[in-house]
Amino acid sequence: MDKCKRKSNIYNVLYDASLTVIDVQSDDVRIGVYVCHCGGNISNVVDVEEVRKFAEKIPGVVIARDHEHVCSEAGQKMILDDIKKFKLNRVVIAACSPKFHEPTFMKLLKEAGVNPYLLEMANIREQDSWVHADNPKGATEKAKDQVAMAIAKAKLNEALEIKEIPIGNRVLVIGGGIAGIQAALDLADSGCEVYLVEREPTIGGRMAQLSYTFPTDDCSLCILSPKMADVYNHPNIKLFTYSEIENIEGYVGNYRVTIRVKPRYVDMDRCDACGSCAEVCPVEVPDEFDWGLRMRKAIYVPHAMAVPYKYLIDGEHCLYLNEGECWLCALVCLPGAINFKDTEKKVTITVDAIIVATGYDLFDATTLENYGYGKYANVIIAPQLERLVMPTGPTSGKVVRLSDGKIAKKIAFIQCVGSRDEQINRIDCSRVCCMYAIKQAMILKRQDITRDVYIFYIDIRAFGKGFEEYYMRAQEMGIHFIRGKVAEIIEDPITKNVIVRAEDTLTGKFIEMEFDLVVLSVGLVPSKGSEELAKKLRITVGPGGFFLEAHPKYRPVDTLREGIFICGCAQGPKDIADTVAQASAAAGRALRLISQRKITLEPIKAFIKTDLCDGCGICIEKCPLGAILAENNTVTINEAICNGCGSCIPYCPKNAIDLRHYTEEQLIAEIKAALESKKPNEIRVIAFFDDSCTYKAADLAGTSRIQYTDKMRIIRVPSSSRLTPRIILSAFRYGADGVFIGDCLPGGSPYHPKVLDVINDLIRKTRRMLRKYRIDTRRIRFDTIAVDTAERLAKNLNELVAIAERLGPVKPEKREKIKF
Amino acid sequence: MFKGLAAKVYELSGENVYLCYQCGMCSGSCPLVSVMDIPPNQVIRMIQLNMEEVLDSKTIWICASCYNCTIRCPRGLDPAKIINALRNIKMRKGISVVNLRKIPKVEEYPQLALVAASRKLMG
Numbered sequence: 001m002d003k004c005k006r007k008s009n010i011y012n013v014l015y016d017a018s019l020t021v022i023d024v025q026s027d028d029v030r031i032g033v034y035v036c037h038c039g040g041n042i043s044n045v046v047d048v049e050e051v052r053k054f055a056e057k058i059p060g061v062v063i064a065r066d067h068e069h070v071c072s073e074a075g076q077k078m079i080l081d082d083i084k085k086f087k088l089n090r091v092v093i094a095a096c097s098p099k100f101h102e103p104t105f106m107k108l109l110k111e112a113g114v115n116p117y118l119l120e121m122a123n124i125r126e127q128d129s130w131v132h133a134d135n136p137k138g139a140t141e142k143a144k145d146q147v148a149m150a151i152a153k154a155k156l157n158e159a160l161e162i163k164e165i166p167i168g169n170r171v172l173v174i175g176g177g178i179a180g181i182q183a184a185l186d187l188a189d190s191g192c193e194v195y196l197v198e199r200e201p202t203i204g205g206r207m208a209q210l211s212y213t214f215p216t217d218d219c220s221l222c223i224l225s226p227k228m229a230d231v232y233n234h235p236n237i238k239l240f241t242y243s244e245i246e247n248i249e250g251y252v253g254n255y256r257v258t259i260r261v262k263p264r265y266v267d268m269d270r271c272d273a274c275g276s277c278a279e280v281c282p283v284e285v286p287d288e289f290d291w292g293l294r295m296r297k298a299i300y301v302p303h304a305m306a307v308p309y310k311y312l313i314d315g316e317h318c319l320y321l322n323e324g325e326c327w328l329c330a331l332v333c334l335p336g337a338i339n340f341k342d343t344e345k346k347v348t349i350t351v352d353a354i355i356v357a358t359g360y361d362l363f364d365a366t367t368l369e370n371y372g373y374g375k376y377a378n379v380i381i382a383p384q385l386e387r388l389v390m391p392t393g394p395t396s397g398k399v400v401r402l403s404d405g406k407i408a409k410k411i412a413f414i415q416c417v418g419s420r421d422e423q424i425n426r427i428d429c430s431r432v433c434c435m436y437a438i439k440q441a442m443i444l445k446r447q448d449i450t451r452d453v454y455i456f457y458i459d460i461r462a463f464g465k466g467f468e469e470y471y472m473r474a475q476e477m478g479i480h481f482i483r484g485k486v487a488e489i490i491e492d493p494i495t496k497n498v499i500v501r502a503e504d505t506l507t508g509k510f511i512e513m514e515f516d517l518v519v520l521s522v523g524l525v526p527s528k529g530s531e532e533l534a535k536k537l538r539i540t541v542g543p544g545g546f547f548l549e550a551h552p553k554y555r556p557v558d559t560l561r562e563g564i565f566i567c568g569c570a571q572g573p574k575d576i577a578d579t580v581a582q583a584s585a586a587a588g589r590a591l592r593l594i595s596q597r598k599i600t601l602e603p604i605k606a607f608i609k610t611d612l613c614d615g616c617g618i619c620i621e622k623c624p625l626g627a628i629l630a631e632n633n634t635v636t637i638n639e640a641i642c643n644g645c646g647s648c649i650p651y652c653p654k655n656a657i658d659l660r661h662y663t664e665e666q667l668i669a670e671i672k673a674a675l676e677s678k679k680p681n682e683i684r685v686i687a688f689f690d691d692s693c694t695y696k697a698a699d700l701a702g703t704s705r706i707q708y709t710d711k712m713r714i715i716r717v718p719s720s721s722r723l724t725p726r727i728i729l730s731a732f733r734y735g736a737d738g739v740f741i742g743d744c745l746p747g748g749s750p751y752h753p754k755v756l757d758v759i760n761d762l763i764r765k766t767r768r769m770l771r772k773y774r775i776d777t778r779r780i781r782f783d784t785i786a787v788d789t790a791e792r793l794a795k796n797l798n799e800l801v802a803i804a805e806r807l808g809p810v811k812p813e814k815r816e817k818i819k820f
Numbered sequence: 821m822f823k824g825l826a827a828k829v830y831e832l833s834g835e836n837v838y839l840c841y842q843c844g845m846c847s848g849s850c851p852l853v854s855v856m857d858i859p860p861n862q863v864i865r866m867i868q869l870n871m872e873e874v875l876d877s878k879t880i881w882i883c884a885s886c887y888n889c890t891i892r893c894p895r896g897l898d899p900a901k902i903i904n905a906l907r908n909i910k911m912r913k914g915i916s917v918v919n920l921r922k923i924p925k926v927e928e929y930p931q932l933a934l935v936a937a938s939r940k941l942m943g
Contacts, residue, residue, distance in 0.1 A: 416894070503845075503861060508862055
């Protein structure tokens with residue numbers, strides 16, 4: 001870990017503690033305004049001198065200058081000198097998009113001893129000179145307004161403190177299947193302190209139950225068991241088997257986790273796994289590991305390769321524990337490991353990051369009555385066949401009919417059982433069934449080439465590396481592929497043969513065929529208890545019930561909660577290769593966090609105005625991250641969890657919650673400044689652009705030189721969910737004739753997936769109020785804008801302005817009535 | 821949104837035939853598929869491809885509306901409703917399969933059969 005270098009991004013420079021920040025904030029606001037020519041990019045359209053002169057006259061402005069390139073070294077030195085000379089405590093820069101040089105200038109302010117959050121930028125290049133190139137007069141007017149808006153906001157900017165949370169190297173991995181094992185080993189090898197929690201008595205998960213793995217046909221346990229042993233012997237891994245997560249609280253760098261260790265009734269240190277206890281145990285129950293195909297005792301090891309290889313007593317079935325009689329195992333146990341007084345234990349640990357690798361369960365085929373699983377003996381599910389083909393399995397590798405134990409000669413596989421089916425609400429493809437059915441079919445053929453093997457499929461999805469070749473080999477072996485979903489399965493009551501009815505869609509012929517054995521290729525569903533775990537972790541569950549990633553492409557293993565990662569089938573169905581890749585990715589993401597040693601918290605967070613808050617707690621429910629807590633009737637925000645989306649704000653009935661750096665007061669000040677220059681019969685529209693999508697799209701419109709209306713003034717907000725009806729109404733109150741609101745496409749917001757719901761609620765509420773004031777609700781337009789759809793944004797803005805022009809300016813007497 | 825036959829079917833049944841992924845579940849479940857000239861899944865395929873000859877198939881009149889296909893369709897479509905829509909298209913052109921007047925000894929048929937026939941097979 002010591003070798004890990006801290007990532008040197010701009011924020012680290014900004015937040016470097018070695019530079020001391022002199023807080024020059026005082027009541028006496030002293031602003032310096034700098035207007036950039038950008039080598040003609042701005043000055044060819046905008047009259048820079050006029051803008052500068054305009055800025056000079058605004059109260060609070062001490063100095064206003066223009067410069068060929070403010071971002072250049074000379075330009076930066078000019079600002080640095082001015083800050084010292086004029087004792088500036090606010091800086092407003094009218095130049096290119098803040099997306100380019102905001103970090104540069106924030107760093108400059110920091111060096112000059114001014115809090116970097118006292119900087120404000122006016123985007124007069126991408127959102128002005130480049131998009132109004134043919135309208136120099138309008139562009140200059142707009143630039144003046146933009147500078148006035150920036151000054152108005154800057155006056156209210158606060159010096160914000162950047163907080164740091166130390167990050168240690170303790171990681172909790174939930175789930176001990178192949179995903180959890182891989183992530184735990186990667187982290188432990190990197191020097192992290194890993195806690196691996198597994199619900200079952202052994203690690204290994206579902207992969208341990210498989211026979212062979214496609215497309216290479218390696219024996220599953222042969223490649224898995226060395227890794228299981230590595231976990232067991234690793235000095236950096238603390239293993240909790242037969243344990244569950246009871247509770248999780250805290251935040252990144254400080255997650256307090258309570259683990260419930262279930263009683264094994266066998267002393268792990270004493271048990272030498274001789275097995276004499278199981279020999280004498282009189283209780284037999286179906287073995288979960290073999291999917292009920294054989295029996296195990298009430299005292300047992302899950303399987304021959306279990307890790308830890310220690311016996312345990314199944315408390316549900318043990319005679320002594322339930323009826324107080326028996327005690328046989330204790331009599332024969334030489335090391336005296338049996339401890340009937342064993343109880344549930346609770347262990348509390350503190351970790352810095354969490355990896356969720358809870359895997360999957362199999363679709364319950366008994367719910368599909370037309371397939372008869374659970375009703376007909378010779379209809380089995382594919383995981384059962386996995387056990388049947390194993391030489392160490394319940395039938396020593398013979399694939400038999402479960403009704404009479406005869407070798408099965410004619411076998412059918414039925415695909416998409418519990419996948420791609422709207423009727424049972426499982427629309428997704430389970431991604432592995434096609435390949436495992438082909439694998440099993442080939443194993444059956446290899447055992448006996450005279451066997452008739454049929455696969456009834458809808459589509460064969462052989463998309464992975466080496467999969468198509470695998471599929472081809474299966475066809476070569478004479479496995480019959482029939483394209484048609486099986487409609488129903490019935491049993492011949494005398495022979496117990498199973499009859500499959502389907503349509504061969506390629507010939508259009510109805511097929512009725514008799515088989516010895518039918519195998520249902522069941523799909524993958526979220527593992528039992530996922531939903532409760534998601535609630536404990538405060539992470540989101542997607543439509544299929546699997547955990548939802550922060551972004552489907554760029555953040556595939558992150559969740560919206562910092563420091564919690566997901567991998568493997570917990571995130572969605574996938575094969576072993578993908579699972580391992582994703583587990584290593586999750587470990588890598590966790591290491592990225594850990595190697596920073598500390599994380600800096602962006603100070604742009606929600607805060608409570610305690611004098612207004614009445615403790616109703618509506619915000620607590622609305623916070624998607626669980627960052628808001630109530631203690632003794634007071635509501636507090638945990639800044640380590642809050643990501644500053646502002647989704648709580650529109651719901652507060654008392655206006656008692658606000659967002660730092662984008663407070664209601666600041667946004668209203670910007671609105672006022674934007675509308676001050678408006679002439680009586682002019683049309684003007686206020687546009688709220690979210691920082692992550694719409695603002696970037698507007699910048700793109702600039703770089704693409706898309707020309708659009710100069711009638712609107714843009715206000716940048718982190719997310720439009722931060723707006724309130726009061727803010728939108730104030731725009732109309734102070735002279736706007738329309739309000740445009742932009743935010744990301746569904747799922748595109750970096751904050752959380754429900755941002756759009758919040759905005760829709762907010763707009764509905766605002767429209768209702770507008771109706772009350774008899775203002776046309778078409779004056780509000782909300783659009784979801786992707787970063788790359790600049791043309792659409794320009795078109796929509798033009799449309800709104802056209803509507804506002806058609807409706808005419810809002811009448812002054814209507815405006816005056818607006819109260820908020 | 822749609823054109824041709826698919827549009828007409830959508831208008832009459834509210835079903836989007838383009839959702840069908842041709843698994844054949846409907847045909848496999850159909851108790852009368854053995855006497856149909858075109859299996860139900862191909863009926864839907866022909867609507868997708870705007871093949872008007874589907875209207876001349878026996879299938880659309882043979883369908884008994886047992887709704888086996890409907891309860892099993894993995895895409896949540898309602899094939900029985902779609903076939904009903906095809907019958908409606910045909911009957912709106914004034915083409916009926918059964919003409920009560922031409923049935924010999926019509927008075928000897930059960931009332932229920934005649935009512936059913938006039939509902940399903942006559943325009």
